[in-house]
Structures are given as C-alpha cells and as structure tokens.
Amino acid sequence: xxxxxxxxEHRLDEASRWYWESVPPELDLYEESAQEDRIVVNIGxxxxxxxxxxxxxxxxxxxxxxxxxxxIGYLHRSFEKLGEVYSWQQFLNCTxxxxxxxxxxxxxxxxxxxxxxxxxxxxxxxxxxxxxxVEMSRIMDHLISMGILGVDMxxxxxxLWYYAEREKAYQIIEKQTGARLTTTFGRIGGxxxxxxxxxxxxVRAWVKGFPQVFKDFDDVLSRNRIFIDRTLNxxxxxxxxxxxxxxxxxxxxxxxxDYDVRKATPYMCYPxxxxxxxxxxxxxxxxxxxxxxxxxxxxxKIIDQAVENIPEGPWRIEDxxxxxxxxxxxxxxxxxxxxxxxxxxxxxxxxxGEYYHSTEAANGELGFYIVSDGGVGPYxxxxxxxxxYYYSAIDRLLIGGSISDAIACVSSLNVIxxxxxx
Amino acid sequence: MNRPLDNTIPARELxxxxxxxxxxxxxxxxxxxxxxxxxxxGPDMITLVISPARIVEVSETLESIDEETxxxxxxxxxxxxxxxxxESHPERFAVVWHFLDRHRGRRIRVRAWVAEGQSVPTLTGxxxxxxxxxxxxxxxxxxxxxxxxxxxxILMPDDYEGHPQxxxxxxxxxxxxxxxxxxxxxxxxxTSWKELxxx
Numbered sequence: 019x020x021x022x023x024x025x026x027e028h029r030l031d032e033a034s035r036w037y038w039e040s041v042p043p044e045l046d047l048y049e050e051s052a053q054e055d056r057i058v059v060n061i062g063x064x065x066x067x068x069x070x071x072x073x074x075x076x077x078x079x080x081x082x083x084x085x086x087x088x089x090i091g092y093l094h095r096s097f098e099k100l101g102e103v104y105s106w107q108q109f110l111n112c113t114x115x116x117x118x119x120x121x122x123x124x125x126x127x128x129x130x131x132x133x134x135x136x137x138x139x140x141x142x143x144x145x146x147x148x149x150x151x152v153e154m155s156r157i158m159d160h161l162i163s164m165g166i167l168g169v170d171m172x173x174x175x176x177x178l179w180y181y182a183e184r185e186k187a188y189q190i191i192e193k194q195t196g197a198r199l200t201t202t203f204g205r206i207g208g209x210x211x212x213x214x215x216x217x218x219x220x221v222r223a224w225v226k227g228f229p230q231v232f233k234d235f236d237d238v239l240s241r242n243r244i245f246i247d248r249t250l251n252x253x254x255x256x257x258x259x260x261x262x263x264x265x266x267x268x269x270x271x272x273x274x275x276d277y278d279v280r281k282a283t284p285y286m287c288y289p290x291x292x293x294x295x296x297x298x299x300x301x302x303x304x305x306x307x308x309x310x311x312x313x314x315x316x317x318x319k320i321i322d323q324a325v326e327n328i329p330e331g332p333w334r335i336e337d338x339x340x341x342x343x344x345x346x347x348x349x350x351x352x353x354x355x356x357x358x359x360x361x362x363x364x365x366x367x368x369x370x371g372e373y374y375h376s377t378e379a380a381n382g383e384l385g386f387y388i389v390s391d392g393g394v395g396p397y398x399x400x401x402x403x404x405x406x407y408y409y410s411a412i413d414r415l416l417i418g419g420s421i422s423d424a425i426a427c428v429s430s431l432n433v434i435x436x437x438x439x440x
Numbered sequence: 441m442n443r444p445l446d447n448t449i450p451a452r453e454l455x456x457x458x459x460x461x462x463x464x465x466x467x468x469x470x471x472x473x474x475x476x477x478x479x480x481x482g483p484d485m486i487t488l489v490i491s492p493a494r495i496v497e498v499s500e501t502l503e504s505i506d507e508e509t510x511x512x513x514x515x516x517x518x519x520x521x522x523x524x525x526x527e528s529h530p531e532r533f534a535v536v537w538h539f540l541d542r543h544r545g546r547r548i549r550v551r552a553w554v555a556e557g558q559s560v561p562t563l564t565g566x567x568x569x570x571x572x573x574x575x576x577x578x579x580x581x582x583x584x585x586x587x588x589x590x591x592x593x594i595l596m597p598d599d600y601e602g603h604p605q606x607x608x609x610x611x612x613x614x615x616x617x618x619x620x621x622x623x624x625x626x627x628x629x630x631t632s633w634k635e636l637x638x639x
Contacts, residue, residue: 091595098580099604103611134483261513261542264569275542282545373484374538374549376515387536389520397525400518402538410572439595 056084059421063092067170067425071435074412074424081420086413094439101399105365106132107206109399114200116401117437120159122151122191122203123379124437129204130285131375131386135368136206138335144208145287146328150221151194151203153317153324154187157228159380160268160310163432167307168239170429171248176235183231190220206366207341208334221325225318232314240311246304253415253427254302263414264407267382269431272309273301279378290327291320303430310432340366365394381405381432405431405438461486464505464548471501485547492535492552492560499566502539502548511539511548514563517573519554519581523607531555533583537563554583562588580605 057078062068071092077085097112104112113124126148133140140148161184165177188198193214195201204210239245255265257273270277278295280288296312298305334341338357347354370392376385382404389398408431415431416424461481468488469476478489490498502511515538522529531553539548554560562585563570574585575594582603585591593600602609610616 091593091597094595096595096604099609099611102607137483259568262568264514264516264567264573277542282542283547371482372487372536372549373482374547375484376547383515385516385538387516387518387538391526398520400516400536402516406572406576407569410569 055079061421061424067429069166069428069433069435072409072428072433072438074416076416076421076424078421083416083419083421083424086416088409088412090409091439093435097440098399098401101396103395105395106368107365109396111200111202114202115436116403116440117159117379117381117405117434118199119162119434120155120380121199121201122155123159123377124384125201125203126152127375127377127379127384128386129206130377131373131388132206132366132368134375135371135373135388135390136340136366138207138337138340140208140335141332142287142329143331144204144333146324147209147213147333148204149286149288149324150321150328151191153320154190156317156380157314158184158187159432160314163429164307164310167426167429168245170425171245173239173242173245176238179231179234183228186224186227190217190224193217193220205334205341207337208332212333218325218328221321225322225325228318232311236311240308248422248426249303249307249430251300252303252423253419254300255411255415256301259414260301263411265382265411266404266407267378267380268309268313269301269306269408270382271295272298272305274299279376279383285377291323293319303426306430367392376402379404381408381434381437401440403437403440405433409433409438460546464502467505468498468501471497485549487549487551489551489553492554492558495537495550495552495563496561496566498550499539499563509541509543511541513540513542514567514569515540515547517563517570517577519577519583521581521605521607529553533581535560535577535583559584559586561586564588579603582606
C-alpha cells in the first residue's frame with residue numbers, strides 16, 4: 019500500500035470542496051423533495067444475476083431500493099393447461115421442465131401423486147432408488163444454488179469445484195435415465211428400468227468423494243470476510259412473516275422453523291432413515307446459505323443409508339394395467355404386444371376424484387393438486403410451486419437494501435424461473 | 441395479522457389427535473351453520489364445501505382449531521373449471537384452498553362453488569401467500585377476489601384477452617384455433633379413454 023503524499027491529499031480536498039460547497043446545507047436527501055431524484059432501474063429480465071428471466075422494476079433513492087415491482091411470466095408455458103390434454107404418463111415430461119435444476123424431484127413428486135391416486139405403492143427397491151436419486155438431486159440443486167450465490171458475488175472458484183461434483187452426479191443419473199437435464203425419471207408404479215450394474219458402486223464413490231469438495235467450498239466461502247459482509251443480515255425475514263408468505267423448504271428453515279415434509283408427513287421410505295433438519299435463526303442470506311450446506315450433509319447421510327440397504331427384488335409393479343411389459347416380450351409375445359399397445363394408447367385408468375400430494379423438493383413443498391374424471395389424463399392439474407411463494411415476498415425482502423443486496427437475495431432464495439412460471 | 445408464533449414447539453413431537461377431523465368439522469359447522477354445505481372425505485384429506493362468501497371465517501376458525509396450533513399456513517389457492525365435467529355440478533367453477541398445520545403435519549381442503557362472474561372474498565388480509573395465488577387464479581380462470589389490493593394479471597401479459605385455464609379456451613390459443621376447421625372449439629383430449637374402450 020502506498021501512502022498518498024500530503025500534497026496529493028490536499029489536491030483531493032481542493033477538488034471535492036467545490037462539490038460539497040455547492041450542496042445547499044438545508045437540503046435533506048430523505049425529504050419528499052428528494053423523491054423527484056428517484057431513479058427507476060430495470061433489473062432483468064435478461065440479466066445474468068436474475069437466474070433465467072426474472073424482472074424487477076426497482077426504484078432507487080441513491081443506491082437504496084425504496085420500491086420494487088416484480089414481474090413474472092416470461093417463462094410461462096402453461097403446463098397446467100397442457101396437462102389437461104396429456105396423459106398421466108406424458109405429463110411426467112412436463113414436470114422435468116419445471117425445476118430443471120433438480121428434475122428428478124419433480125418427477126417423483128408427480129409419480130407419487132398419481133400412484134397415491136391409483137392406490138398403489140412402488141416396490142421397495144424402486145423406492146430406495148428413487149430416494150437415492152432424489153437426494154442426489156437435492157444435493158445437486160443446493161450445489162448449484164450455493165455455487166451461483168458465490169458467482170453472483172464474484173467468487174467463481176467454489177462454483178467450479180461444485181460444478182465438477184455436480185457433473186459426476188449427472189453421470190450417475192444419466193446412466194439410469196438416459197438424460198442429464200430432462201430426466202423423466204421413473205414411471206407410474208416404479209422405475210423405467212432397473213438400475214445399472216455399477217449403480218451402487220458409483221453412488222458409493224460419489225458419496226465418498228463429496229465431503230472433501232464440500233470442505234473445500236466451505237473453507238473458501240463460509241468464513242470469507244467479503245462473503246460474510248455481503249450476506250450476513252442481508253434481506254432477513256422472520257419466521258412469522260415467512261410462514262404468512264407461504265415459505266417452505268430451506269428458506270423457511272433458515273428463519274428457524276423446522277418444517278420439512280419428509281418429517282411432518284413422511285412419504286416413500288423416509289421414516290426408515292435417520293437424518294436431521296437443520297435450521298437457521300435469522301432468515302437472512304447467510305442463514306439460507308448455511309441451511310443449504312447442512313442439508314447437503316443430511317442428504318448425504320440418507321444416500322449412504324439407502325445405498326447400503328438397497329433391497330433386491332422387483333423395481334416396478336407387476337400389474338399389466340399400470341406397468342409396461344419388458345421390451346423383449348413385446349417383440350416376441352402377442353399378449354405383451356397387446357398390453358404395450360393398450361397402455362400406450364389408452365393410458366393408465368386413474369379413478370375419478372381429487373388429490374393433493376406434496377413432497378419436499380429442493381426448494382420446499384412441491385404439491386400436485388389433481389382432479390381426475392376417470393379419463394386418460396388429468397382433468398385439471400395444479401402445481402403448488404415453492405418458488406412462486408418465495409418470489410411473492412421479493413418486494414418485502416429487497417426494500418431497504420442496495421442493488422448488490424438484491425442480487426444476493428435473489429440468488430439465495432434459489433428462485434428457478436421454470437418452476438416459478440410453470 | 442396472525443397470532444404470535446410459538447416456535448418452541450418442535451414439529452415432530454405433536455401428532456394430531458385421532459378425532460381432529462370431527463372436531464374441525466364441528467368447529468366450522470358451529471361458525472358457519474348452513475353455509476357449510478358438505479363435507480367430503482378423500483384419501484388424502486377432508487374437504488369442506490362452503491359458500492364462497494364465508495371463506496375468511498373458515499380461515500379464522502381453522503387457525504384456532506386447537507389450543508396450541510391450528511391451520512396457520514395457506515398453502516395454495518387454485519380453481520377448477522367444471523365446464524367439461526361429465527356429471528352435473530352446482531356451479532361452473534370451484535375455488536380450492538389448501539391449509540396446512542405444520543406442527544402436526546396435517547392438511548385440509550376448502551372448496552367453494554363459484555358461478556361465472558361471481559367474486560370471492562380475498563384472504564390477503566390474513567395470509568400474504570394469498571396475494572399472488574389469487575392473482576394467478578384471476579389470471580388463469582377469471583375469478584375475481586373482492587378486496588384484493590392488486591388484482592392484475594400475473595403470468596399472462598397485461599393486455600391479454602381471455603383466461604387460458606378455462607375449459608372453453610382452446611389449447612393452441614384463440615388465434616390458431618380459428619384455422620382449425622370442423623372441430624370442437626375448446627379443450628379436447630387427443631384420445632378419450634371411454635371412447636376408445638367402446639371400440
């Protein structure tokens with residue numbers, strides 16, 4: 019560090035003096051007259067830190083956001099309308115495109131809703147595989163959201179480390195489903211196919227290698243002075259307000275409420291696993307960050323328990339009205355060919371009625387509300403998206419902060435535009 | 441807005457009492473009287489069918505249903521258009537609310553039949569989450585919520601005409617549907633389970 023010479027200091031003082039003298043002393047910048055000086059800034063929709071296509075019209079006073087107007091719908095594809103002409107199985111492909119960061123979680127949420135409506139339960143092996151893939155997706159979702167939180171603040175390194183780890187998880191999921199992003203994981207009544215032979219080995223290796231990357235990331239960011247300055251006490255939300263806004267998932271837990279669908283209304287085989295629900299205290303950006311970090315460890319515990327106890331046996335329901343027959347039988351046996359044709363053309367008969375089923379997705383309670391008239395597809399689908407409720411609180415969260423706080427806040431909420439607009 | 445929050449109760453230690461459904465129904469019935477039209481028990485949760493004008497009272501009642509906890513969280517607001525429903529139904533639309541008691545992990549559904557053009561009282565005075573959810577219902581179904589502070593479109597553009605989630609709104613949009621000849625204007629499935637079955 020070089021020290022400025024006295025002469026230089028003097029010159030700087032001289033240079034700025036005319037400015038301070040020109041400001042009339044009676045001018046109060048926070049008076050109403052200052053409102054004319056407010057600036058309206060469009061943050062997004064095409065802004066790299068706005069995660070897809072979020073749009074905020076922020077009114078600034080100096081650098082402080084005094085008013086903000088969120089606009090959404092730029093990624094609205096109306097999957098709820100499409101669901102009304104799709105079959106039960108076809109809608110699974112739509113769920114891929116909702117939260118595309120952790121698509122298997124949406125898939126499993128939809129499948130469980132339909133399976134419960136049918137009154138069936140997937141075999142144990144399918145449930146364990148689903149649990150492993152879902153918890154891997156939760157980790158992948160948190161990896162990317164926390165990595166991006168760093169990127170938005172200028173810390174690129176951790177993101178790259180995390181992305182390398184995410185890539186390994188991608189490969190495991192790709193081996194199972196054949197796709198990386200739009201996985202269409204699972205089928206009604208189980209899985210599409212049995213897991214590959216080296217699945218358990220792959221998952222074990224991944225679980226073994228993950229803690230080191232986690233520690234590296236933790237070292238580089240969690241105690242970083244700049245990171246803490248940018249995140250601690252930034253856009254906090256208290257538990258009561260968060261609940262009133264319909265927050266669920268990690269953002270609610272960061273505010274200190276230990277609500278988790280996996281514990282509150284257990285589904286699949288979650289009661290068989292031991293895991294904790296980490297909670298924060300203040301609901302600010304830093305506690306959202308820490309809660310997600312700790313959740314990754316809990317998910318890792320679940321994967322570890324599941325992969326060690328994965329049972330042998332069938333991986334789909336042996337019911338010709340629900341599961342597709344084996345491909346080799348379709349080509350060689352007449353009955354299987356008919357069965358395949360009937361299932362593909364006529365679909366799965368779901369009894370009439372209405373049903374709401376929710377799962378704990380990476381972002382919170384993902385609920386599917388289905389109305390069936392007994393047809394080949396849903397009469398009406400409604401998706402309760404956790405992001406939708408997070409983002410409805412955005413005007414409250416951003417007001418009073420600066421633009422740089424807004425970037426941190428939107429990142430830490432992990433709002434995925436595909437899920438928000440649906 | 442709400443009662444002060446008791447965060448000291450851990451979520452997992454409270455289990456709902458066995459007769460909570462009967463108690464909830466009794467409490468709502470006492471408050472609403474004849475306006476509790478019907479109670480349906482589904483495989484997932486019970487449904488209270490009410491007159492739409494009384495939703496705020498139902499929300500209040502459900503919130504203070506037990507001594508310690510109640511249905512404090514409005515999970516979701518949505519609506520269903522029954523225009524193409526095969527059986528008879530009281531009105532065209534049904535507005536559906538889902539409430540959650542996070543302490544005891546239980547949910548309850550409230551449903552109200554709404555005619556076209558009829559408006560429903562808003563829940564924004566009690567739950568912040570009602571704000572955007574009701575805007576979405578208004579945008580998609582065209583059901584208006586009385587007393588909502590900012591009832592404008594949320595997903596569709598501001599100058600959009602029509603309400604896309606209605607059953608008489610063609611799936612490919614009104615402009616393209618004009619070119620489709622000799623077909624039913626509206627939402628028609630590619631194949632119908634029953635039709636195919638009869639073949």
